[in-house]
Amino acid sequence: MTLDTHPTLPEFEYIRPATLAEASDFLARHAGEARPFLGGTDVFVRMRDGFLTPRYLVDVKRLDGMNDLRFDPQAGLTIGAAVNMNRVAAAPEVQAHYPLLAEACRTVASYQLRTRATIVGNICNASPAGDTIGACLLFDGVLHIQGVDGPRLEPLKSFFLGPGKTTLKPGDIVTAIQFPLPPQGCQGTYIKLGRNKLSDLSIVGVTALGCPDAACASGYRFRVALTSVAPVPLVAGAVETCLAENPITPDAIQEAARLAAEASTPIDDVRGSARYRKQMVGKLSARALNAVWRKLG
Amino acid sequence: MVEPKVQGNISPVGENKPRIDAREKVTGAAVYADDIQFGNGLLHARIKRSPHPHALIKKIDVTKARALPGVKAVVTGEDFPGYIGLYLQDRYIFCRDRVRYVGDPVAGVAASSVEIAEQALDLIEVEYELLPPVLDPEFGAGAEAPLLHPDLGKYVVANFIFPQAGTNISNHFKIRKGDVDGAWEQCAAVVERKYRIPHIQHVPIETHVAIAKVEVTGEITLWGSSQSPFAQRNLIAQSMGISQSKMRVIAPFVGGGFGCKAGVSMEALAVAIATKVKGHPVKLVLTREEEFYTAFVRQGLVAYFKIGCDAQGRLLAMENKFYWDGGAYTEYGVNVTRASGYSSSGPYEVPNIKTDSCCVYTNHPVGGPMRGFGMPEMHAGLEQCIDELALQIKMDAVDFRRLNCLKTGSSLVTGSRMHPTGLPQCIEKAADAIGWGRKAPASAPNKRRGKGLALMWKAPAMPPNAGSSAWVELAEDGSLNVGVGGQDLGQGVFTVAAQMAAAALGVPYESVRVAIPVDTRYSPYEWQTVASRLTWSMGNAIVNAAKDARRQILETVSAAWEEPIENLDIVNGVVISFKSEKEVPLKNLVIYGLPKPDGQGWRGGPIVGRGNFMPTYVTGLDPETGQGERAVVHYTTGAQAVELEVDLETGRIDILRGVSAFDVGKAINPELVKAQMEGGFVQGMSSALFESLQLKGGVLQNPSFVDYRIATSTDAPKDLEAFIVEVPQDDGPWGARGIGEHSMVPTIPAIANAIYDAVGIRLDGPPFTAEKVYLAMLDAGIVK
Amino acid sequence: MAFHKINITVNGAQEQVVVPSNMTLMQMLRESLALTGTKNGCSAGECGACTALMNGEPVNTCMVLAAECDGVEIVTVEGLADDNRLSPLQEAMLATGGVQCGFCTPGVLISSRALLDRNPNPSEDEIREALVGNLCRCTGYVRIIEAVKAAARTQVAASA
Ligand SMILES: Cc1cc2nc3c(=O)[nH]c(=O)nc-3n(C[C@H](O)[C@H](O)[C@H](O)COP(=O)(O)OP(=O)(O)OC[C@H]3O[C@@H](n4cnc5c(N)ncnc54)[C@H](O)[C@@H]3O)c2cc1C
Numbered sequence A: 001m002t003l004d005t006h007p008t009l010p011e012f013e014y015i016r017p018a019t020l021a022e023a024s025d026f027l028a029r030h031a032g033e034a035r036p037f038l039g040g041t042d043v044f045v046r047m048r049d050g051f052l053t054p055r056y057l058v059d060v061k062r063l064d065g066m067n068d069l070r071f072d073p074q075a076g077l078t079i080g081a082a083v084n085m086n087r088v089a090a091a092p093e094v095q096a097h098y099p100l101l102a103e104a105c106r107t108v109a110s111y112q113l114r115t116r117a118t119i120v121g122n123i124c125n126a127s128p129a130g131d132t133i134g135a136c137l138l139f140d141g142v143l144h145i146q147g148v149d150g151p152r153l154e155p156l157k158s159f160f161l162g163p164g165k166t167t168l169k170p171g172d173i174v175t176a177i178q179f180p181l182p183p184q185g186c187q188g189t190y191i192k193l194g195r196n197k198l199s200d201l202s203i204v205g206v207t208a209l210g211c212p213d214a215a216c217a218s219g220y221r222f223r224v225a226l227t228s229v230a231p232v233p234l235v236a237g238a239v240e241t242c243l244a245e246n247p248i249t250p251d252a253i254q255e256a257a258r259l260a261a262e263a264s265t266p267i268d269d270v271r272g273s274a275r276y277r278k279q280m281v282g283k284l285s286a287r288a289l290n291a292v293w294r295k296l297g
Numbered sequence B: 001m002v003e004p005k006v007q008g009n010i011s012p013v014g015e016n017k018p019r020i021d022a023r024e025k026v027t028g029a030a031v032y033a034d035d036i037q038f039g040n041g042l043l044h045a046r047i048k049r050s051p052h053p054h055a056l057i058k059k060i061d062v063t064k065a066r067a068l069p070g071v072k073a074v075v076t077g078e079d080f081p082g083y084i085g086l087y088l089q090d091r092y093i094f095c096r097d098r099v100r101y102v103g104d105p106v107a108g109v110a111a112s113s114v115e116i117a118e119q120a121l122d123l124i125e126v127e128y129e130l131l132p133p134v135l136d137p138e139f140g141a142g143a144e145a146p147l148l149h150p151d152l153g154k155y156v157v158a159n160f161i162f163p164q165a166g167t168n169i170s171n172h173f174k175i176r177k178g179d180v181d182g183a184w185e186q187c188a189a190v191v192e193r194k195y196r197i198p199h200i201q202h203v204p205i206e207t208h209v210a211i212a213k214v215e216v217t218g219e220i221t222l223w224g225s226s227q228s229p230f231a232q233r234n235l236i237a238q239s240m241g242i243s244q245s246k247m248r249v250i251a252p253f254v255g256g257g258f259g260c261k262a263g264v265s266m267e268a269l270a271v272a273i274a275t276k277v278k279g280h281p282v283k284l285v286l287t288r289e290e291e292f293y294t295a296f297v298r299q300g301l302v303a304y305f306k307i308g309c310d311a312q313g314r315l316l317a318m319e320n321k322f323y324w325d326g327g328a329y330t331e332y333g334v335n336v337t338r339a340s341g342y343s344s345s346g347p348y349e350v351p352n353i354k355t356d357s358c359c360v361y362t363n364h365p366v367g368g369p370m371r372g373f374g375m376p377e378m379h380a381g382l383e384q385c386i387d388e389l390a391l392q393i394k395m396d397a398v399d400f401r402r403l404n405c406l407k408t409g410s411s412l413v414t415g416s417r418m419h420p421t422g423l424p425q426c427i428e429k430a431a432d433a434i435g436w437g438r439k440a441p442a443s444a445p446n447k448r449r450g451k452g453l454a455l456m457w458k459a460p461a462m463p464p465n466a467g468s469s470a471w472v473e474l475a476e477d478g479s480l481n482v483g484v485g486g487q488d489l490g491q492g493v494f495t496v497a498a499q500m501a502a503a504a505l506g507v508p509y510e511s512v513r514v515a516i517p518v519d520t521r522y523s524p525y526e527w528q529t530v531a532s533r534l535t536w537s538m539g540n541a542i543v544n545a546a547k548d549a550r551r552q553i554l555e556t557v558s559a560a561w562e563e564p565i566e567n568l569d570i571v572n573g574v575v576i577s578f579k580s581e582k583e584v585p586l587k588n589l590v591i592y593g594l595p596k597p598d599g600q601g602w603r604g605g606p607i608v609g610r611g612n613f614m615p616t617y618v619t620g621l622d623p624e625t626g627q628g629e630r631a632v633v634h635y636t637t638g639a640q641a642v643e644l645e646v647d648l649e650t651g652r653i654d655i656l657r658g659v660s661a662f663d664v665g666k667a668i669n670p671e672l673v674k675a676q677m678e679g680g681f682v683q684g685m686s687s688a689l690f691e692s693l694q695l696k697g698g699v700l701q702n703p704s705f706v707d708y709r710i711a712t713s714t715d716a717p718k719d720l721e722a723f724i725v726e727v728p729q730d731d732g733p734w735g736a737r738g739i740g741e742h743s744m745v746p747t748i749p750a751i752a753n754a755i756y757d758a759v760g761i762r763l764d765g766p767p768f769t770a771e772k773v774y775l776a777m778l779d780a781g782i783v784k
Numbered sequence C: 001m002a003f004h005k006i007n008i009t010v011n012g013a014q015e016q017v018v019v020p021s022n023m024t025l026m027q028m029l030r031e032s033l034a035l036t037g038t039k040n041g042c043s044a045g046e047c048g049a050c051t052a053l054m055n056g057e058p059v060n061t062c063m064v065l066a067a068e069c070d071g072v073e074i075v076t077v078e079g080l081a082d083d084n085r086l087s088p089l090q091e092a093m094l095a096t097g098g099v100q101c102g103f104c105t106p107g108v109l110i111s112s113r114a115l116l117d118r119n120p121n122p123s124e125d126e127i128r129e130a131l132v133g134n135l136c137r138c139t140g141y142v143r144i145i146e147a148v149k150a151a152a153r154t155q156v157a158a159s160a
């Protein structure tokens, strides 16, 4: 019960391995009692609440490559796991090619929290409400993971298994997230509905990305990701199909928004009711799609 | 008459003097309770609390906890049999026989570290027998409800509080004025409504902190984040059965209070634990989560209103029923019930009125004082009914208020007459500034714009004999030291105290210090820093103290100069004679006096002025009718207006503009007054849009900032205006009366009225969250 | 429990502190270094009262482990004034009346200082956004926002 929230962090041992291999090995050997962390903004909160009781916290922030942010005109963008959200939001490469990602980062908590909070932490935390996850999904993010058996790549779209559950295994460390070049001419938006204007967790989050695409009958490809309305962040496939096949009209957008609402499976919680959330998925999907459509001009 | 030689506008009253404590606060030097350094002897306390809303304690086993290395003491209710409470002593320091809310303290631990104290809590075993909880005040007031305080009839209680033994009603306040039943048929319009106002928290950014130390001699010192050092001295000493002289309370800077740090709450826990580890300071700091669970809450309210007026719009009758969700203990909340009763007409003249205001025990968090003391909750419904009534008879809502609002000499709900009041001017200022009657276009097609206005009144709610005292003394350089027992919670009262003392004595503001921190051993008595009463009550005491010092000074000089006192004045720190044009700076006489001629010795001596104030004219009210000569000292009145937009797609409300106008009698420091109006508006707005303690089965669902949201910098309106109206208070210093609490009283109904203006919906209570507004619009067919 | 020896620069002074693993930077500042200007309002990253600059960027010090701070540079509210000379931001807070109880003030000053460092001429919306993580229950924010605007004007004027 949160009444028992600790005044301070409970006891644990802070570990800072020198190499990735060492870190991974330590985590694997202490499976169940060791946990990697980056900004700690999720981990510490859950430790004070008593939900997490790790014996070891493994600081993976200063490991090789974790702080790199690189853009390659051929390969796209790679963001080291430890790069904080303010850095992502301010990076010229991100602003130029993936402004949606910067926009999503800026909706998280507060500036001072984002000095610590990371996109990879947001993803690994696997909250259905993670604000940066929609953008990462729509940009087809791929995680670089260092496991006990060496490095591997894992697409984000198959990463989430449930609230707080991912495909990560003991010893796995996400070292970076990589994005291919964004679709030519794409435009996006993130609409976060919280109780406050800013800084709250989302009641509903709608991320939309659209781009011209000759392969689609409508000439455009639109994608919508929904957060806080299902056990895992959701890409509403029906929206994409609907707007690929039908000419983009206000009615088509309404229909797509309706399909988004239909795809959502929200629950009641302290932040909002399922009924309201479902309504909002529809309204905000329409708003987001219209905004993107306008930007596509 | 000779012009005084010392020139310049020397009275700082009415001037925007800089805050006396701001420099310390912007440099990090200001010391708050948790900042005091106690060294290695400091022990840390944690509290074992009930996880159940209602249960009997069958057994508490602390043996394992006591055995844990590092644990210095474990205490339970067994050790402290005394009751405690402000108006009604219905509470033990630690629970003894039963627990009545989730968070009720059952045991306390002192240990050498917080971590060890925490571990010890887990080792304390408590056996409970669960009892059915009371979770609704209306149900709780009924005969079927389980009895939460079987001993209610035996509790010590103030003589103006009326507990009903054998029920859960700890106070029943009644108003019976005129002939309500007969009046309904003369009404052309009647509105009947029910509202539910949720529990909210005060949310000072500093949580409660207390450090207690008990000497081997039994002398107790308590350092606390406190609005009420003297009340804490008195009540804790009483409960522990010791002399008040053995209890010393030191109150450093307070990081916000808003009522929750008044009276006694967790401070008694720290003191109780400290009695078992004599010689060691014991620190108890509430976590933010504990603060949400266990600090005084603004109690919930279920309110019924029936209000009628004639065809011309004149209010004829009111019948009000208030069920206050007082929570587990209502030692303080009982007086909220009373205050809302004697103010239940709102700021209107109503010839026929019947009110029943009941404080009901429930198994919810403990209700207590919060900024507004029942008035925001009561006005939330009442001021919406007024709008609805105006609408029914097709009268403009502001015209309706102009017609019915209290004016100087109006007959009040309690039978007495209204003192001079600027309420009509407040209405004009607010209506004018918001552009009443003019509808501006919405900023986007999916938005609707609306305006709303609401009035308020509020008296300081306190016992009739709540007193203040003050002293002033001068130093060798002529600087003035002002002793007060009131506390600066951020409202700026130390600054205002310095301004008043400077003006009353005749010294420059810059030469005044306030003797802080307040320390009950050295500071003069002050009842409590509550009820927006300090500028007025403590101000009067300061003026009296300054007058006393002035008299002493002038008598000395008059004798020395052989001039009548009437010729003398103190201007800018210099005693002058209008007649002889002689002058002597204060520093030349306030310590050592003045020499007599020819080595004949000295006259005068160190100057210490003392003064007190108590409103000796306050009378009681008849327990059956609530009628009396002068129930309260005065009413501050005011109006607020808002302009807002509702987003039709989400239900989100954006407050575009907020206007406040209050009659403060006299603004001693106008900018500080305006700062109260702004801060109060935003706090009121926050309670209107975001805040509620979500209680499910007695268990709080949102005990942290994650899910108890308050207004942030991005939510506050960009356009906030504050107007000061000054119709002097006959017994206020320079005519001043209070403003601290009033500024959040009319905000909820002003916003509710504006929402109605924008989209035509009314909700049964705040918070007006986007979800509630949207779903109401959906259900009403306003949006699809 | 494990302890760590860290070297840290706080308000220009070099310090060596031994800290347990579970100590936050906030606790270290307040308890080990007695720099109590940094306030604890929630220990959960929500209120911003504990905000300090870490290598020039604002952080919630309750959300940083002291053990992580080896080699780090910290500025707290105590480091804002130059000896006895208040910074333009501090002066502006006095002038506009942005201080009431003062408990949020240290965090507000640090966040504002960081804002002006990265954006010397912020718009009102940018100021509000930069302060969204600093809860203030007293002022209603208006005078705080005025203070940041005023400080920005002073700084721009001074550097012109
Ligand atoms: C006050 C406050 C407000 C917040 N507001 C928001 C908000 O508005 N929106 C939002 O989305 N979130 C919010 N959060 C949650 C949190 O800040 C974000 O999820 C953040 O992105 C987490 O990043 P981090 O680096 O701090 O993660 P950490 O706490 O360090 O880690 C998060 C999780 O990922 C695991 N992990 C960390 N690094 C790795 C790695 N390299 N490999 C594998 N697993 C790893 C950890 O074990 C942990 O389970 C808020 C948190 C706080 C305290």
Ligand code: FES
Binding pocket: C039, C040, C041, C042, C043, C044, C045, C046, C047, C048, C049, C050, C051, C060, C061, C062, C063
């Ligand atoms: S104490 Fe760190 S954010 Fe509240």
Ligand code: FES
Binding pocket: B205, B255, B256, B490, C098, C099, C100, C101, C102, C103, C104, C105, C135, C136, C137, C138, C139
């Ligand atoms: S001044 Fe009190 S919290 Fe901001």
